[in-house]
Amino acid sequence: MLAIQVLLIVVVLVVGAVLVRSTASARHQAVRRLLLAALVALAVASILVPTAVTSAANAVGVGRGADLLLYGLVIAFLGFVVSSYRRARHLEESLTALARRLALDEAPTPEQARHREGDGPAGD
């Protein structure tokens, strides 16, 4: 196995693990942004000087510059999927808490329900 293959696999796994475990959001957001910035820089460079990306790829044992870019994209995409899943999960939890609180506050209380049934102290 090529060194670059090992490296890429490790990076994929580490990024995945880090993003899955991330709860302290500020630091991981910074990491995500750095990764994104690196990807953007790489993309721009590949457009400006296609041969440079190819030689960079060759230097680490990947055939074409486009392939290197693709690997970067795959890693970024995986990170995006995981982090947006987690974000959606957090959002859903807040929404649930909010909707539950609203639902309980608007419903007749159990005491009112008992009163309606003529059960228990007729407290108003």
Add this chain to the structure above:
Amino acid sequence: MTTSAPSPAPSPSPPAGPGFDDTWVVVPLFCEASVIAGVVRGLRERFRYVVCVDDGSTDGSGAQAEAAGAVVVRHAVNLGQGAALQTGIAYALRDPRTRSVVTFDADGQHRVEDAVAMVARLEAEDLDVVFGSRFLDRRTELDRLKRLVLRAAVVYTNRTTGLRLTDAHNGLRVFSRRGAQTLRIRHNRMAHASEIVHQVGRSDLRWAEQPVHVLYTAYSRSKGQSVLNSINILVETLLG
């Protein structure tokens, strides 16, 4: 207070009156307008207090349930059955006189007698949780694929929780007050069934399983979960 008033023996006549006035029956409700009134009326023959958690129904299910005598708690948006259960349990726990909480499906697949017997058993044996099980006897008829998937779910749940259940995904359960307080359902959609078993397994709650009969009518069959949905349950469970 009158746990002994309605005899657990099946006596369909109402003279016993609405019994169990320290039990709340929680019915998660989402678009079941054609059957919910009947389900609530059936429950109210034996249980005085029924709370339907209307999970954003668009077909007037909530009004039907209310007209049939249930307290209706309304989610402003659809959140899922797990969220509805947790809301209903939270409601029941707001009542200081609540001694037990029953969870009961809205589609009419459970029998009220089973719920009554389970509450009686909870009291008699001083348990915290009684799970209904379709598989303790052979009364419930299931097609082969559904039986297989449900069995697989049981094996998975038993492995990960350490409990020995025969049916992990039955909507009919009874909790003592302490049992209900222990629950924190976080899975809004269908993975909550395994989650409940999980939390009971981690706690020191005393639990038992009770054979129940699930009525697979054409209606509940058409509303029931497709077998494919078990993939969603698995993914939700694994990803937390």
